Amino acid sequence: MKDEAKSKGPWIHRFVIRILTLVLAVLIYWILGFFVDDIRSIPGPDYSTIEKKFIDKASIAKQQDVEKQIEDLTRQIENLREKQRIVRDSSRNLQETINQLIELRKLGIQKSIDFSAQEQATFASSLK
Structure with a gap:
């Protein structure tokens, strides 16, 4: 008397959804890489200028x-x-x-x- 959860929808739809989920994960990972590279390319502060200005x-x-x-x-x-x-x-x-x-x-x-x-x-x- 087990109530097994039957999948709804044809197997091709479930397969396409899983593939699209993987593609979305790869795209998110890729865009995060671009953000991190952009952040790294920003030059840091010039400490000697800050030192002269504030100390x-x-x-x-x-x-x-x-x-x-x-x-x-x-x-x-x-x-x-x-x-x-x-x-x-x-x-x-x-x-x-x-x-x-x-x-x-x-x-x-x-x-x-x-x-x-x-x-x-x-x-x-x-x-x-």
């Missing part, structure tokens, strides 16, 4: 000063980072050298090797 010269000069300060601070930060890297590498190398000297001293003590007074003085001064 006072003191604000422009202040902006340029701030940009210069930012560049200087960025350069200073990079220089400080480079110095930190150099100090970090130097301290790491110093720590490795001290560890090597301590290991040499331990090996000398384990093997009962006596260091000369000059070697002991050099060792003591290198640890300071």
Whole structure:
């Protein structure tokens, strides 16, 4: 007892309506493409002219000063980072050298090797 919806009209009319719907969709897509191309072809505003017309010269000069300060601070930060890297590498190398000297001293003590007074003085001064 299903009530099936029977299509009204001959199949050729339904087919033509569907074809015309597709043609209409293609035409709408095509005209939208023309509108978008026309909008893209319009030149944008000239920002330098707008800036000269609406912004006072003191604000422009202040902006340029701030940009210069930012560049200087960025350069200073990079220089400080480079110095930190150099100090970090130097301290790491110093720590490795001290560890090597301590290991040499331990090996000398384990093997009962006596260091000369000059070697002991050099060792003591290198640890300071």
